[in-house]
Amino acid sequence: MSKRLTTAQYWWLWIVASLALTGLLAHQFFWQAGKSLFMPGDLTDGHHQFADNCETCHTKPFADGKLLQEACIQCHGDLRKKPFDSHPLSKFKDPRNADRLETINALACVTCHTEHKPEITLANGLTQPRDVCYHCHADIGEDRPSHQGMAFTTCKDSGCHNYHNNRALYTDFLLKHADEPNTKNKAEVPAKEFATVLDQILEYPRDRYPLEPLNGGQIDAPDKVSFTAQVERDWLTTAHAQKGVNCSACHQPVDAQGQQSAWTDHPGVDGCVDCHNLEVESYTQGKHGMRLAAELPPMNTADARLPMQPDARHKTLTCTSCHAAHRFDVHYAAAEACLQCHADDHSLAYENTPHERLWQAEIAGKTPPNTGVSCATCHMPRVEVDVNDWMSRTLVTHNQNLTLSPNSKMLRPACLHCHGLGFSIDALADESLIDHNFQTQPNVHVNSIEMAEEDHARYLREKEAAKSQ
Amino acid sequence: MQITLNKKWLALGVAAALTTTATFVVAVEDAANKPMIAPKTMADALHLVMDSDRTVYTRKIVNRLAAKEKVITASEHFDDEKALVLPAQMFRFGAEMVAKRAEKLPDVNFSYSLQSLWPVNTQNAPKTDAEKAGLKFVAENKGKNFYTTEELGGTNYFTAIYADTAVAPVCVSCHNDHKDSPRRDFKLGDVMGGVVIRIPLES
Numbered sequence: 007m008s009k010r011l012t013t014a015q016y017w018w019l020w021i022v023a024s025l026a027l028t029g030l031l032a033h034q035f036f037w038q039a040g041k042s043l044f045m046p047g048d049l050t051d052g053h054h055q056f057a058d059n060c061e062t063c064h065t066k067p068f069a070d071g072k073l074l075q076e077a078c079i080q081c082h083g084d085l086r087k088k089p090f091d092s093h094p095l096s097k098f099k100d101p102r103n104a105d106r107l108e109t110i111n112a113l114a115c116v117t118c119h120t121e122h123k124p125e126i127t128l129a130n131g132l133t134q135p136r137d138v139c140y141h142c143h144a145d146i147g148e149d150r151p152s153h154q155g156m157a158f159t160t161c162k163d164s165g166c167h168n169y170h171n172n173r174a175l176y177t178d179f180l181l182k183h184a185d186e187p188n189t190k191n192k193a194e195v196p197a198k199e200f201a202t203v204l205d206q207i208l209e210y211p212r213d214r215y216p217l218e219p220l221n222g223g224q225i226d227a228p229d230k231v232s233f234t235a236q237v238e239r240d241w242l243t244t245a246h247a248q249k250g251v252n253c254s255a256c257h258q259p260v261d262a263q264g265q266q267s268a269w270t271d272h273p274g275v276d277g278c279v280d281c282h283n284l285e286v287e288s289y290t291q292g293k294h295g296m297r298l299a300a301e302l303p304p305m306n307t308a309d310a311r312l313p314m315q316p317d318a319r320h321k322t323l324t325c326t327s328c329h330a331a332h333r334f335d336v337h338y339a340a341a342e343a344c345l346q347c348h349a350d351d352h353s354l355a356y357e358n359t360p361h362e363r364l365w366q367a368e369i370a371g372k373t374p375p376n377t378g379v380s381c382a383t384c385h386m387p388r389v390e391v392d393v394n395d396w397m398s399r400t401l402v403t404h405n406q407n408l409t410l411s412p413n414s415k416m417l418r419p420a421c422l423h424c425h426g427l428g429f430s431i432d433a434l435a436d437e438s439l440i441d442h443n444f445q446t447q448p449n450v451h452v453n454s455i456e457m458a459e460e461d462h463a464r465y466l467r468e469k470e471a472a473k474s475q
Numbered sequence: 476m477q478i479t480l481n482k483k484w485l486a487l488g489v490a491a492a493l494t495t496t497a498t499f500v501v502a503v504e505d506a507a508n509k510p511m512i513a514p515k516t517m518a519d520a521l522h523l524v525m526d527s528d529r530t531v532y533t534r535k536i537v538n539r540l541a542a543k544e545k546v547i548t549a550s551e552h553f554d555d556e557k558a559l560v561l562p563a564q565m566f567r568f569g570a571e572m573v574a575k576r577a578e579k580l581p582d583v584n585f586s587y588s589l590q591s592l593w594p595v596n597t598q599n600a601p602k603t604d605a606e607k608a609g610l611k612f613v614a615e616n617k618g619k620n621f622y623t624t625e626e627l628g629g630t631n632y633f634t635a636i637y638a639d640t641a642v643a644p645v646c647v648s649c650h651n652d653h654k655d656s657p658r659r660d661f662k663l664g665d666v667m668g669g670v671v672i673r674i675p676l677e678s
Contacts, residue, residue: 096574100586101673102602104628142598149597149655177654178552465654472651472659 047122050131051311052411055297062300063121071114078115081299085291091170109141118169130411139167151464152457164435164452165414174414175431180458186426188447193424194376196388199399201245206397211260211280215250227253228269240333255280274304278325284391285404286325292405294323307347318347337369340380355443356381379424385409387419413440428455515622518635518672521585525566525670530642533562538643549645561649563589584675589639591668593658595650599668603627606671609636614666621669624676631676639668 011019034043041060049057056062063077079086097103098112111117118134120126126133140158147154161167166175204210204217222238231253241247246255256277258266270277275298279286289295297305307314307321321327328343329336341362345353356362361379368378385406392398409416413434421430432448433439439448512520537559541549550558560568566589577583592610594600601607609621613636621636641647641663650667651659661667 094571096571099574100588101627101630101632101675102588102606102671104630107628145597176552179555462654469652469659475660 045122048124049121050124050127052131053121054311055293055305055309056300056302059300059302062302071116075115078119081291081296082115086170093169106142110135110138134169138169150461152460162412164431164454165412165417166452166454168412168414174418175454177458177461180427180455181462183422183427184455184459186428188426188429190424190426194374195383195420195423196390196400197376198388198401200401201249203393203397203399204249207393209283209394211255214260215252215255218250220247220250220252225253227257231257231269231271237332240331244332244334246332246334251281272326274324284393284399284401288391288408289325289404292407294406295404310347313349314347315345315349321347337380340382340386341365344381344385351441352443353381355441355445359443359445361444384416384420387416389419431455514633514674514676515635517585518622518633518674519620521587521672522635522637522670525569525587526637526639528569529562529566529639532565533646534643537562538645542643542645542648549649562646563595585673587670587672589668590671591639593650593656593667595653595655605634606636609634609671610669612636613638613669617666627673632673633676635672635674637670637672638666639670641665641667 031043034041042057044060045057048054053063063074065073065077093112095113098107107113118132118138120133123133128134136159139161143161144158147156168174222242225238227233241253245251254266254269256273257269257271259273259276259280260266267276275286275289275295286295290299294305297303303322305323307323308319328339330338330343341356345356361383364373365378365380365383367373368375382402386402386404387409388400389403389408390398390400391403403419409420414431416434417427417430421434425433429448431452431454432450433444435452436448436450439446439450537549540547541559548556548558549561550556551561551564552558553560553564570587570589574586577585588599590599590601590606590610592601592614601610603625605623605625609623612621613619617638620638623634625632625634641650641661644663646667647661647663647665650656650661
C-alpha cells in the first residue's frame with residue numbers, strides 16, 4: 007500500500023536532490039577535463055578532439071569574442087596567410103566597407119565558423135550564412151555573363167570559389183590547362199628533397215651527427231640499454247645510419263637549453279623534431295597531430311569519427327605509429343600504415359585500383375620512382391616549403407587536411423601532377439567515384455573550363471570591337 | 476682654496492649644462508607633439524609619397540624590365556607565373572600592410588585605396604557618395620584634387636581623392652588589353668582612376 011510523503015519529507019527530498027545535482031555539476035566543472043555536461047552542442051569534426059579540453063579555445067573563463075578569435079588565429083593564422091588570403095581582415099577594416107560589416111561581420115571567424123551548432127553546420131564544419139557571397143558580389147552576372155542565372159548558394163560548388171583563397175581556379179588558370187589529356191604523358195609527383203639539401207640546412211645538428219655512414223660498431227646507446235639484432239639490422243638499412251644519425255639523436259634529444267636529455271626507450275615527436283621540424287610542424291596542423299599543438303596527449307583512434315578497423319580502436323598516434331621504428335619504411339608509412347586504422351569505404355576500396363597498382367609497381371621497382379599513387383600521394387602530398395629565408399625544399403606535408411575541405415585543394419599539389427585539370431575537377435566532384443576510390447572514370451561533369459572559354463570568347467569579341475573603333 | 480672654488484664653478488657649470496639639455500629635450504619633445512599638421516596637409520604629404528613610389532615602381536621596374544628590356548614579365552598571377560606584381564597590386568599590398576601595422580600604432584590612423592570609374596576588379600569601383608563624386612571630379616579636372624568629409628560606420632572622415640594617371644606605356648597597354656577592363660581606349664597621360672585617402676576626424 008503506497009504511503010504519501012509529508013511536506014517535510016518533500017522538502018528534504020528537494021534539498022538532497024539539489025545538493026546531489028550541485029555536487030555533480032561542480033565535479034564536472036572543476037575536476038573533469040571534458041565538462042561534457044556543459045557543452046552546449048556537439049563540436050564540429052575539426053574540433054571534436056578538443057572536447058576534453060575546453061580551454062584550447064575558451065582560453066579564459068567568460069572569455070569575450072576577442073579572446074576566442076585569438077584562439078582561432080593561434081592555430082589557423084598561418085594557414086590562412088599561406089598561400090594567399092583573398093579576403094584579408096585589412097580589406098574589411100577599410101572604412102569604405104563599414105556598411106558591409108553591418109550585414110556580414112567579416113572580422114570575426116565565428117561569423118562563418120561557429121561551434122557547438124550541429125543543427126546549422128554544413129560540410130567542412132562551415133556555418134556561414136548561405137548568402138554570404140551575395141552581399142558583396144550580387145552583380146557578378148554583369149561582370150561575368152557566364153555566371154548569369156547561377157544560384158547564390160552555388161559559389162563554392164566544385165571548388166570554384168573558396169573565401170580564403172579564391173584564386174585556385176581562376177579563369178586564366180582554367181584556360182591554361184583547358185586542353186590537357188585525362189592522364190598526362192609524364193605522370194609523376196615531385197621527388198622529396200631532404201637528403202639532397204641537408205648540407206644547405208644551417209640548423210641541422212651536423213656537429214653532433216656528421217653526415218657520414220655509421221656501422222654497427224659505432225652504436226652510441228648506453229650500455230644498460232638492450233636491443234635486438236633485428237633493431238640493429240633495421241637501423242643499418244635506413245637513411246639514418248647512412249647519414250650518421252646515431253641512437254642518441256632520437257632517444258636522447260637535445261632540449262631547449264641545448265642539453266642532451268636522459269635516454270628514453272620510446273621517444274615521441276621530440277625524438278624526430280630536431281631534424282624533421284617541418285614535417286612535425288605540418289603533422290601538428292592536421293587531425294593526426296593537432297592535440298600535440300594544443301599541448302594535449304596524442305590522439306587516440308578511439309576518438310576518431312571516421313570508421314576505424316576493429317583491431318585499431320585504441321591506438322595512440324605519434325610519428326612511429328606510421329613510421330614503424332627502427333626501419334622507418336616510407337613505403338609502409340605511405341599506404342599500408344593508413345589502412346591499419348582507416349576502414350571507411352574510400353580506404354577499403356583502395357586495393358586493386360589503378361592508383362594502387364601503380365603504387366605496387368613502383369615499390370616493386372618495376373616503374374620509375376614517384377610514379378605510384380599511395381594514400382599519401384593525395385592526402386599528404388609533396389609540397390615545397392620554405393626552410394628559411396634563402397631556401398625551400400620539397401617535403402611530404404604531414405597535415406592530411408591540407409588537401410581537403412574542400413577537396414579542390416587537392417588539385418594543384420596532387421591531381422595535376424598526373425591528370426588534366428578538367429578530368430581532375432570532374433573526378434573530385436563525383437562523390438560515388440571517390441567512395442570507390444577512383445576505380446572508374448568520372449560520371450559528373452563540371453563546366454568550369456567551358457565557362458572560362460566562353461568568357462575568353464567574350465573578351466576577344468570586345469577587343470576586336472575596340473580595335474575597329 | 477683654489478680647488479674648492481673650481482669645484483663650485485664646476486658644479487654650477489654641470490647644473491647649467493643639465494638644465495640647458497633638459498630644456499632642449501623638453502622643447503624638442505614639445506615640438507614633435509605640437510599639433511600643427513592639418514588633415515589636408517597630411518593627406519597631401521601621404522599622397523606625394525605614395526604617388527612617387529608608385530610612379531618609380533611602374534616606370535623603373537615594370538615598364539623598364541617588362542616592356543623595354545623584356546627580361547621579366549609582370550602578371551596579376553605573379554606566383555604562378557613567377558612574375559613581377561602589377562603596380563596596382565603593389566599599391567594594394569602596401570595599403571593592406573599599412574592597415575595591419577597601423578593597428579599597433581594608436582596615434583596613426585588613416586587608410587587608402589586605389590579606385591577607378593573603370594575598374595578591372597569591380598570591387599575597386601567607387602562605393603560611397605564621396606568616392607563617386609571625387610573620382611568623377613579628378614577625371615574631369617586634370618591637375619586638381621578633391622577634398623570632402625563623410626561619415627562611414629558612425630565615424631567622420633576627411634577624405635581626399637587624387638587623380639591616378641597613366642604614367643608609363645604599360646599602364647595603358649595592360650588596362651586596354653585586360654579581359655575584365657570596362658574601357659579600352661586609354662592613352663598615356665589619361666586619368667585612369669584615383670587614390671582615396673581617409674583620415675578620421677575624431678579619435
